[in-house]
Amino acid sequence: MAEPRWFRLGLRAVVVVYLVLLVAWPLSLVAQRTFADGFDALLRVFEDPDVLHALRLTLVVAVVSVVLNTVFGVGISLLLVRHDFPGRRALNVLVDLPLAVSPIVVGLSLILVYGGRGGWFGPALESAGFQVIYATPGIVLATVFVALPLVVREVVPVLEEIGVEQERAAQTLGANAWQTFRRITLPSIRWAVLYGVVLSLARSLGEFGAVKVVSGNLLGETRTATLVVEEKYLNFDKGGAYATAFLLALIAVACIVVVTVLRPREGSDRA
Amino acid sequence: MTATAPAAGRSVLRARPTREGALTPLSGLGLGVATTWFSLVVLIPLAAVVATSAGGGVSGFVDSVTSPQTRAAIVLTVGTALAVTALDVVMGTAIAWVLVRDRFRGRALLELLIDVPFALPTIVAGLVLLSLYGPDSPLGVDVANTRGAVFLAFAFVTLPFVVRTVQPVLEELDREVEEAAASLGASRLTTFRRVILPSLAPAIAAGAALSFARGVSEYGSLVLLSGNLPFRTEVTSVRILSSIENDNTAGAAAVATVLLMISLVVTVAIDVLQRRLVRRG
Numbered sequence: 105m106a107e108p109r110w111f112r113l114g115l116r117a118v119v120v121v122y123l124v125l126l127v128a129w130p131l132s133l134v135a136q137r138t139f140a141d142g143f144d145a146l147l148r149v150f151e152d153p154d155v156l157h158a159l160r161l162t163l164v165v166a167v168v169s170v171v172l173n174t175v176f177g178v179g180i181s182l183l184l185v186r187h188d189f190p191g192r193r194a195l196n197v198l199v200d201l202p203l204a205v206s207p208i209v210v211g212l213s214l215i216l217v218y219g220g221r222g223g224w225f226g227p228a229l230e231s232a233g234f235q236v237i238y239a240t241p242g243i244v245l246a247t248v249f250v251a252l253p254l255v256v257r258e259v260v261p262v263l264e265e266i267g268v269e270q271e272r273a274a275q276t277l278g279a280n281a282w283q284t285f286r287r288i289t290l291p292s293i294r295w296a297v298l299y300g301v302v303l304s305l306a307r308s309l310g311e312f313g314a315v316k317v318v319s320g321n322l323l324g325e326t327r328t329a330t331l332v333v334e335e336k337y338l339n340f341d342k343g344g345a346y347a348t349a350f351l352l353a354l355i356a357v358a359c360i361v362v363v364t365v366l367r368p369r370e371g372s373d374r375a
Numbered sequence: 376m377t378a379t380a381p382a383a384g385r386s387v388l389r390a391r392p393t394r395e396g397a398l399t400p401l402s403g404l405g406l407g408v409a410t411t412w413f414s415l416v417v418l419i420p421l422a423a424v425v426a427t428s429a430g431g432g433v434s435g436f437v438d439s440v441t442s443p444q445t446r447a448a449i450v451l452t453v454g455t456a457l458a459v460t461a462l463d464v465v466m467g468t469a470i471a472w473v474l475v476r477d478r479f480r481g482r483a484l485l486e487l488l489i490d491v492p493f494a495l496p497t498i499v500a501g502l503v504l505l506s507l508y509g510p511d512s513p514l515g516v517d518v519a520n521t522r523g524a525v526f527l528a529f530a531f532v533t534l535p536f537v538v539r540t541v542q543p544v545l546e547e548l549d550r551e552v553e554e555a556a557a558s559l560g561a562s563r564l565t566t567f568r569r570v571i572l573p574s575l576a577p578a579i580a581a582g583a584a585l586s587f588a589r590g591v592s593e594y595g596s597l598v599l600l601s602g603n604l605p606f607r608t609e610v611t612s613v614r615i616l617s618s619i620e621n622d623n624t625a626g627a628a629a630v631a632t633v634l635l636m637i638s639l640v641v642t643v644a645i646d647v648l649q650r651r652l653v654r655r656g
Contacts, residue, residue, distance in 0.1 A: 108563075112476075115473055116473055116477055116479065118469065119466075119470050119485070120485070122470075123470070123485055123488050126530065126534065127488045127492065127531070127534070128488055129507055130503040130506050131503055133503075133513070134502065134506050176409060176412060176413070179408075179409050180409045182402075182405075183402060183405060183406050183409060186402075187396070187406075188397060188398075189397075189398055189406060196646070197642060197643055197646045198413075198417070198418070199413070200642050200645070200646070201639065201642050203585075203589075203642075204588035204589070204592065204638035204639075204641055204642050205421070205592060205634075205638050206591070206592030206593075206594060206611070206612045206615070206631075206638075207497075207594050207595065208594050208612040208613075208615045208616050208631075209424065209592070209612075209615065209631040209635060210420075211619075212424060212615060212624075212628065212631050213420030213423055213424045214420050215624075216420065216423035216427055216628065217423045218420075222624075224419070245416060248416055249420075252413075252416070252417065281399070303493075306494040310494070310495065310496025310497070310499070311496070312496055312497050312595040312598075313497065313594040313595050313612065313616075316616075317616065317619060330497075330499070330595075331498075333496075333499060334498050334599065337502065337599055338599075345502065346502070349496075349498075349499040349503070352496050353495055353496075353499050353503070356491070357487075357494070357495075359494050360487060360490045360491060360493075360494050361487065363490070364486065364487055364490070
């Protein structure tokens with residue numbers, strides 16, 4: 105039963121207009137404003153040592169967070185899908201919680217535990233010479249927090265779908281746990297892990313609110329790329345703000361393109 | 376639900392064992408390390424928020440949460456998030472429908488646009504929206520520093536959720552059932568209401584819950600867009616941030632606890648809905 109033509113075309117028009125007004129047009133305007141004076145604005149961004157420092161910091165933090173979240177994500181997915189233990193269902197729900205928590209609450213929660221002044225663990229850590237809040241470890245923690253569920257959510261459904269038959273067969277043939285993981289499990293979940301990594305990377309490069317609270321936003325020290333956008337815009341350097349925003353948007357769009365191109369159509373990722 | 380072909384295939388898959396069962400010493404160690412890390416990063420900090428909010432006693436908590444400015448912020452945030460969720464339910468289902476059932480050039484590009492709000496840094500999202508709906512708008516529409524800006528920002532950041540939860544369910548929906556309904560004399564509206572909508576409902580509800588949770592907790596996209604005017608455009612997250620900056624940690628924690636409770640309820644609701652979704656297949 106095909107829908108009537110007027111209905112199909114009408115709905116298509118509504119959807120296209122909505123997406124153009126909400127996403128496509130505003131996004132293209134940022135590109136337009138970045139290149140209003142040719143490549144000048146973009147080049148100026150790369151000449152600014154503070155911006156360069158911020159970009160480097162953002163990249164380091166994102167890479168460290170993605171590695172941590174990937175190891176944790178694959179491990180916890182295996183535990184949640186393959187094993188029974190008390191509290192499994194609760195852990196399964198709690199792992200999703202970071203997606204629903206406000207970034208400001210994330211920042212506040214980390215300060216309350218790791219803050220050097222009155223945090224639960226902060227003073228002890230700082231007297232041991234390890235500063236977390238207003239330093240890079242705090243930014244990493246905040247970034248890990250907000251991107252934590254992304255790998256898990258990609259890997260768990262795939263693990264559920266592939267079942268344990270092959271893993272059991274491998275074990276029957278004498279493979280140990282590591283060999284089974286390397287040779288059987290990892291190849292079946294590699295695409296899911298990769299999507300998770302790309303999504304986490306996009307999220308980690310772009311985190312703003314949580315990082316703003318825990319970083320102290322110190323110029324040339326703990327200011328990340330997203331904080332540079334805010335600071336430049338508020339200081340009436342709109343050119344610099346648009347150029348930095350354009351760079352970040354470019355990375356985000358590249359991440360989506362990678363995921364969209366790599367993701368096989370429904371059902372074909374079981375191999 | 377009706378036993379459709381793909382659903383039958385899926386239940387066969389699920390009948391396969393996916394569990395090894397009890398913990399081995401190695402996986403037990405892994406579980407210990409993973410839960411310790413998860414507790415250090417997420418659970419203990421969130422517990423600290425709740426504990427700090429309780430530190431001022433019940434009256435301190437109630438005072439923080441019901442001060443006129445905070446109440447105005449919570450009402451604005453929850454109200455706007457509800458309105459945007461309603462918009463997302465309608466537009467998200469329509470978008471998913473077009474992506475699954477309609478074929479035209481440029482559809483792949485739409486597919487890409489849906490995910491942009493998810494991957495775009497929120498501060499950049501604010502700047503992006505400001506370029507079309509700010510003071511220099513080529514459309515002549517300037518919502519900056521108004522409540523319209525809050526609505527706009529929420530609509531932007533919550534765009535992917537309903538689309539991405541409804542789309543896979545719609546793809547698996549068997550068109551034969553619709554055709555059967557039509558051949559039995561059901562009108563298109565009746566088919567939609569009685570056959571399609573019930574199958575989509577759990578997915579729509581799960582997407583709506585995600586949208587609502589995201590809207591209520593939004594911060595970054597509003598910074599440049601809404602002006603954060605007390606009683607007018609100040610949302611709950613901004614309220615918490617200004618309490619932190621004024622060293623009013625207990626007040627910040629009290630309002631944060633309210634948001635956390637909303638997050639927790641929504642996350643549990645999504646889990647329940649997704650279980651229902653899997654059962655239906």
